[in-house]
Amino acid sequence: MKSRNRIPYLRAAVLALVSVAVGACSAAADVRPYLHLITMPPGFTISVFAEVPGARSLAVADELNAVFVGTRGDSVYAIVDADRDGTAERTLKVLSGLKVANGIAYGDGVLYVAEQHRVVGFEGRDLESLARARPTVLYDRLPDKRWHGWRYAALGPDGGLYVALGAPCNVCAPSGLEGSIVRFDTGGGEPQVFARGIRNSVGMDFHPKTGELFFTDNGADSMGDDVPPDELNHAPRAGLHFGFPYYGGGDAATDLMPGGGAPVPVTMPAVRFGAHVAALGAHFYRGDMFPPQYRGDAFVAQHGSWNRTIPDGYRIARVRFDESGGATWSPFAEGWLTRGQAWGRPVDVKEHWDGSLLISDDRAGVVYRIAHGM
Numbered sequence: 001m002k003s004r005n006r007i008p009y010l011r012a013a014v015l016a017l018v019s020v021a022v023g024a025c026s027a028a029a030d031v032r033p034y035l036h037l038i039t040m041p042p043g044f045t046i047s048v049f050a051e052v053p054g055a056r057s058l059a060v061a062d063e064l065n066a067v068f069v070g071t072r073g074d075s076v077y078a079i080v081d082a083d084r085d086g087t088a089e090r091t092l093k094v095l096s097g098l099k100v101a102n103g104i105a106y107g108d109g110v111l112y113v114a115e116q117h118r119v120v121g122f123e124g125r126d127l128e129s130l131a132r133a134r135p136t137v138l139y140d141r142l143p144d145k146r147w148h149g150w151r152y153a154a155l156g157p158d159g160g161l162y163v164a165l166g167a168p169c170n171v172c173a174p175s176g177l178e179g180s181i182v183r184f185d186t187g188g189g190e191p192q193v194f195a196r197g198i199r200n201s202v203g204m205d206f207h208p209k210t211g212e213l214f215f216t217d218n219g220a221d222s223m224g225d226d227v228p229p230d231e232l233n234h235a236p237r238a239g240l241h242f243g244f245p246y247y248g249g250g251d252a253a254t255d256l257m258p259g260g261g262a263p264v265p266v267t268m269p270a271v272r273f274g275a276h277v278a279a280l281g282a283h284f285y286r287g288d289m290f291p292p293q294y295r296g297d298a299f300v301a302q303h304g305s306w307n308r309t310i311p312d313g314y315r316i317a318r319v320r321f322d323e324s325g326g327a328t329w330s331p332f333a334e335g336w337l338t339r340g341q342a343w344g345r346p347v348d349v350k351e352h353w354d355g356s357l358l359i360s361d362d363r364a365g366v367v368y369r370i371a372h373g374m
Helices: 027-037 127-132
Strands: 044-051 058-061 066-069 074-079 089-095 101-108 110-114 119-122 134-141 152-155 162-165 180-184 192-196 203-206 213-216 231-236 248-251 271-275 279-283 298-302 313-322 327-334 346-351 357-361 366-372
Touching: 027 044, 027 279, 058 346, 058 357, 066 101, 089 110, 089 127, 089 213, 101 162, 110 152, 119 127, 152 203, 152 279, 192 213, 192 231, 213 279, 231 248, 231 279, 271 327, 279 346, 298 346, 298 357, 313 346
Parallel strands: 101 152, 203 279
Antiparallel strands: 044 366, 058 066, 066 074, 074 089, 101 110, 110 119, 119 134, 152 162, 162 180, 180 192, 203 213, 213 231, 231 271, 279 298, 298 313, 313 327, 346 357, 357 366
């Protein structure tokens, strides 16, 4: 990452790592008695990996023995597993003073943060130097609107940084960069629009074989209990349009649909989830810990509905692909919703260095670890 626009940066602590004190009644202590409610295929186990208040996006930094955790507040945390035994020794606040620090990605010694209004990078070859680093500004003119202002970021196989920018509304005509996924060169510069017609994507990954982008999108609210579907979309190339605001999700037309149909060619979703399940983080499994049939499958966190008569979601979904590229989904881990009440809400999914899955939960304030055969 080239040095550019280095500016002073405020820290709540004086450029130091701060251990997280969760309080006398920690979130993890509250959720451990409920873990037996999570149902998964035989051989899988779930445990609390670490406590992180408001845990959202995850970024694994293998060479640092750390996992970064973004939030919708002002802070980014690091979970440290120095002995790599699958149990975190400590959780540290590495950055603060940010504006909606949800979108994070890590690569080549740089922690990228997609804030509500800008994209910045922090260089550091260890946690201490990264926490002391001043941000390099890649771009500071993102749409600065709170509605769907929590970004999602991922580094692509082409070396670019991809950032999802939600539309600032339920259903409206986006302007500028709103309702798109944009690509940045990590040295900075103007963003390139990669995909349009996106209402609110908070999860993306690149297929491990093809390198093609897949991303989630949340359907519109207030169109009914069962309409429109949430989506997993496939963008094999730049320039495709995925339907919003003409469709609220899938082919469910909104009031903004012109009489003759959408004015642009629309790419329909690869997978249609249930309405309002809030499909967020997505990850293709690449590891060896899970049985071989899981390799190449996608895991999607369904955060859970808020405006549905009967709640739905609150699970991790498994998406399987056939030889022709068709995809179907089924529940993989569920039980955060019990008797109509949610005690946890999965947000993001990432693969740990040992092949286990890490799941963030912003309601419980924890990161879980799902392992197999242990």
